[in-house]
Amino acid sequence: MFSRDPxxxxxxxxxxxxxxxxxxxxxxxDAEDATxxxxxxxxxxxxxxxxxxxxxxAWLIGIARRCVDQILSERVPLxxxxxxxxxxDLEEDTATRLELAHAxxxxxxxxxxxxxxxxxxxxxxxxxxELLETRTxxxxxxxxxxxxxxxxxxxxxxxxxPPTTAADGVRV
Amino acid sequence: MKSFWSRRRAYEIETELRRNRPExxxxxxxxxSEHVRxxxxxxxxxxxxxxxxxxxxALLAALAPVGALGSAGSxxxxxxxxxxxxxxxxxxxxxxxxxxxxxxxxxxxxxxxxKLHGKKCVKVKKKAKGARVSRxxxxxxx
Numbered sequence: 493m494f495s496r497d498p499x500x501x502x503x504x505x506x507x508x509x510x511x512x513x514x515x516x517x518x519x520x521x522d523a524e525d526a527t528x529x530x531x532x533x534x535x536x537x538x539x540x541x542x543x544x545x546x547x548x549x550a551w552l553i554g555i556a557r558r559c560v561d562q563i564l565s566e567r568v569p570l571x572x573x574x575x576x577x578x579x580x581d582l583e584e585d586t587a588t589r590l591e592l593a594h595a596x597x598x599x600x601x602x603x604x605x606x607x608x609x610x611x612x613x614x615x616x617x618x619x620x621x622e623l624l625e626t627r628t629x630x631x632x633x634x635x636x637x638x639x640x641x642x643x644x645x646x647x648x649x650x651x652x653x654p655p656t657t658a659a660d661g662v663r664v
Numbered sequence: 665m666k667s668f669w670s671r672r673r674a675y676e677i678e679t680e681l682r683r684n685r686p687e688x689x690x691x692x693x694x695x696x697s698e699h700v701r702x703x704x705x706x707x708x709x710x711x712x713x714x715x716x717x718x719x720x721x722a723l724l725a726a727l728a729p730v731g732a733l734g735s736a737g738s739x740x741x742x743x744x745x746x747x748x749x750x751x752x753x754x755x756x757x758x759x760x761x762x763x764x765x766x767x768x769x770x771x772x773x774x775x776x777x778x779k780l781h782g783k784k785c786v787k788v789k790k791k792a793k794g795a796r797v798s799r800x801x802x803x804x805x806x
Contacts (some may be wrong), residue, residue, distance in 0.1 A: 499704060502697040507688060514686030524692055531696060535703045589684045611681035643677050 498541040498548035499534060506531070508549055508613050509556045515596060515608030516560050526563055530556035546622065553613045554623055557605075564601075595645040603638035610635055 499505065509530050514523035533555050541551055596604055609620045617635065621628040774785035 497704065499700055502700045503693055506693050506696055510688035510692075511685045514688075519686045523686065524688065527688065527692075528696060531700055535700065585684065588680060589686075592680065592684050593686075607681065611678070612685060614682075639677055646677070 498538055498543075498551055499531070501548070505549060505552055509552055511612035511614075512553055512556055512608045513560050513612075515612040516604055517563060518597065519593060522563055522567075526556060526559040529559040529562075533559070546619065549613065550615060550619045550623060553609065553615060556613075557623070591646060595642055598645050599638065599641060602634075603641060606631070606635050606638045607642065 506527060510523055510527045513526040513530075514520075517523050517526060530552060534552055537555075541548065545551070596607065599607070606620070609615050609623070610617070615623070617631045618628045620635075621631045624631070772780060772783070772785070774780050778785040778787050780786075
């Protein structure tokens with residue numbers, strides 16, 4: 493339903509916001525906190541939602557971004573990346589998920605945000621460009637490079653290798 | 665040990681990112697969506713005030729014709745009274761039984777052969793001839 497109320501399709505929105513937050517913060521309580529806070533703020537300011545400016549999901553992700561940024565700023569700087577599990581011990585899907593999470597944690601904050609917006613929140617490149625106030629083409633290029641770095645990170649054979657830095661990343 | 669990703673060289677990272685999207689716990693989704701639903705249903709203070717205002721206006725609008733009719737009715741009555749006071753001519757009051765009235769007032773006409781006797785017309789009695797003669801006085805006899 494695409495009504496005047498931006499929170500009409502609540503469950504789907506919760507899943508999208510949570511996926512976005514989890515890609516940036518990691519699966520777990522921090523992502524839940526960010527999601528809850530985003531919805532609290534959305535409830536408080538839902539009168540300010542203007543449907544002409546975009547979908548409710550994009551509006552809500554804009555709120556969630558600030559919640560995630562706040563949690564990141566309050567975090568202790570050094571966070572251990574999630575342990576990499578041995579694929580033989582776990583189900584394949586779970587192993588894939590854990591490896592993805594591990595590789596994501598090795599990306600720069602900007603790359604992680606782009607991947608989270610595109611594949612967590614399921615926003616289009618155009619929506620991301622509007623949210624980050626930049627051009628769609630810039631987002632597409634930055635996203636392509638972020639995926640390339642993620643792929644390289646996943647392809648690393650040594651489980652305990654240091655994470656790659658995003659020195660050659662496109663700034664958005 | 666080879667990584668899972670190394671074993672699947674042709675894998676599509678985008679597909680995997682979508683497929684392995686982090687999912688929230690079901691309890692978390694249920695409780696948060698319930699909370700959101702409850703909050704959405706609760707009207708805000710501003711909405712409540714606006715609703716009360718709207719209902720008051722509606723009530724006034726509904727009752728206004730009734731009050732206006734009564735007011736208009738009484739106003740019309742007042743105008744009519746005022747107009748009648750200005751326009752209407754009062755009947756002249758006359759004293760009915762005054763000496764002037766009896767002297768100059770209209771006298772009742774009686775048909776021929778009758779005469780007014782009080783308020784009624786009564787027949788006049790014919791007098792005898794002799795009587796008339798006698799009225800002339802006695803005959804001159806020289």
